[in-house]
Amino acid sequence: MSWDLFLSLLLVCVLLYLGVQLVRFVRADGDLTLLWAEWQGRRPEWELSDMVVWVTGASSGIGEELAYQLSKLGTSLVLSSRRANELERVKNKCLEISNLKEKDILVLPLDLTDRSSHQAATKTVLQQFGHIDILVNNGGRSQRSLFKDTSLDVYKEIMELNFLGTISLTKCVLPHMMERKQGKIVTVSSILGFIGAPLAGGYCATKHALQGFFNCLRAELTTYPEITVTNICPGPVQSNIVHNAFTEDISKKLENVGSQEHKMATSRCVRLMLISIANDLKEVWISEQPFLTVCYIWQYAPTWAWWLTNKLANRRIENFKNGVDADSSYFKPLKKKTN
Numbered sequence: 001m002s003w004d005l006f007l008s009l010l011l012v013c014v015l016l017y018l019g020v021q022l023v024r025f026v027r028a029d030g031d032l033t034l035l036w037a038e039w040q041g042r043r044p045e046w047e048l049s050d051m052v053v054w055v056t057g058a059s060s061g062i063g064e065e066l067a068y069q070l071s072k073l074g075t076s077l078v079l080s081s082r083r084a085n086e087l088e089r090v091k092n093k094c095l096e097i098s099n100l101k102e103k104d105i106l107v108l109p110l111d112l113t114d115r116s117s118h119q120a121a122t123k124t125v126l127q128q129f130g131h132i133d134i135l136v137n138n139g140g141r142s143q144r145s146l147f148k149d150t151s152l153d154v155y156k157e158i159m160e161l162n163f164l165g166t167i168s169l170t171k172c173v174l175p176h177m178m179e180r181k182q183g184k185i186v187t188v189s190s191i192l193g194f195i196g197a198p199l200a201g202g203y204c205a206t207k208h209a210l211q212g213f214f215n216c217l218r219a220e221l222t223t224y225p226e227i228t229v230t231n232i233c234p235g236p237v238q239s240n241i242v243h244n245a246f247t248e249d250i251s252k253k254l255e256n257v258g259s260q261e262h263k264m265a266t267s268r269c270v271r272l273m274l275i276s277i278a279n280d281l282k283e284v285w286i287s288e289q290p291f292l293t294v295c296y297i298w299q300y301a302p303t304w305a306w307w308l309t310n311k312l313a314n315r316r317i318e319n320f321k322n323g324v325d326a327d328s329s330y331f332k333p334l335k336k337k338t339n
């Protein structure tokens with residue numbers, strides 16, 4: 001074979017390879033390490049069955065779906081959030097779809113902002129199951145309001161819930177894991193834990209705080225190699241998060257929730273979360289395009305990211321004011337409210 005032919009063939013192979021990788025990236029719904037773990041890594045079915053998992057925010061959305069998928073794996077569950085009736089509904093469905101028995105699921109109502117109750121709640125879990133393998137810090141609320149309109153009380157409350165509530169519960173569970181020298185602390189942050197977007201300053205601050213905190217905690221636990229810390233960063237996912245979001249005033253509900261259909265399916269997000277937990281990944285991004293590309297730009301080319309975010313910010317704000325869901329509105333034309 002001549003050199004020319006060889007080099008042409010090599011070029012075709014390289015172009016083909018790059019083309020395949022490009023198509024894979026366009027279709028990706030998680031960061032590349034996570035998708036590699038999905039393909040080649042440990043299966044949740046092998047790693048997580050028979051564990052005791054405490055899920056906060058288990059009455060709705062991601063936490064609810066997590067309870068269903070974990071129950072099918074055979075894990076014992078502690079389901080926590082404020083609404084006991086909703087937790088009972090989730091428990092009953094878990095019993096219906098899995099082989100778990102009544103004794104395997106503890107409904108434990110808990111308000112993350114009531115920090116004085118967290119120690120007693122931890123004691124209750126330990127009395128029932130003897131140990132906690134995995135704590136999933138998932139409970140939380142988002143925000144849709146501009147800083148200029150938002151009361152400081154909202155920032156205080158969202159910090160109390162998303163940040164202080166989460167680290168308070170972690171502080172109660174961690175000594176037990178340290179005693180056993182094993183455990184997994186999983187925190188549902190957000191892609192807003194490392195990028196910025198208008199209308200969510202308080203929420204974004206809490207998620208940045210969580211990322212910073214848990215990255216430090218991981219570094220403090222290096223002498224406990226079997227205690228792992230995983231930060232999960234989802235992009236837009238179907239749930240009640242927008243419905244439950246804080247607005248400019250503590251007691252005001254969001255008027256325009258908008259359609260959530262364009263968002264990632266909750267079941268897919270949770271499957272990728274389980275893969276992340278089974279593989280002890282330190283930080284994962286779970287998001288469809290174009291948000292996944294935005295994550296990569298924020299991580300590796302922040303100057304471009306700031307330029308892009310500024311370009312799109314007004315569109316997001318205007319669309320939000322017109323009742324279009326803020327997460328979709330970056331990439332859609334302005335649609336005026338008809339009334």
Ligand SMILES: NC(=O)c1ccc[n+]([C@@H]2O[C@H](COP(=O)([O-])OP(=O)(O)OC[C@H]3O[C@@H](n4cnc5c(N)ncnc54)[C@H](OP(=O)(O)O)[C@@H]3O)[C@@H](O)[C@H]2O)c1
Pocket residue numbers: 056057058059060061062063080081082083084086110111112113137138139140141142161188189190191233234235236237238239240241242244
């Ligand atoms: N969906 C998304 O697009 C998305 C994207 C990135 C990150 N996340 C994160 O995912 C997590 C779950 O949110 P989701 O999307 O599933 O929203 P969701 O459907 O609104 O669920 C939120 C959960 O948090 C619980 N919660 C709220 N306030 C609480 C409190 N004071 N104490 C204890 N639990 C409380 C709620 O239960 P009760 O009302 O019964 O208390 C509910 O179970 C959140 O941390 C959120 O920031 C979501």
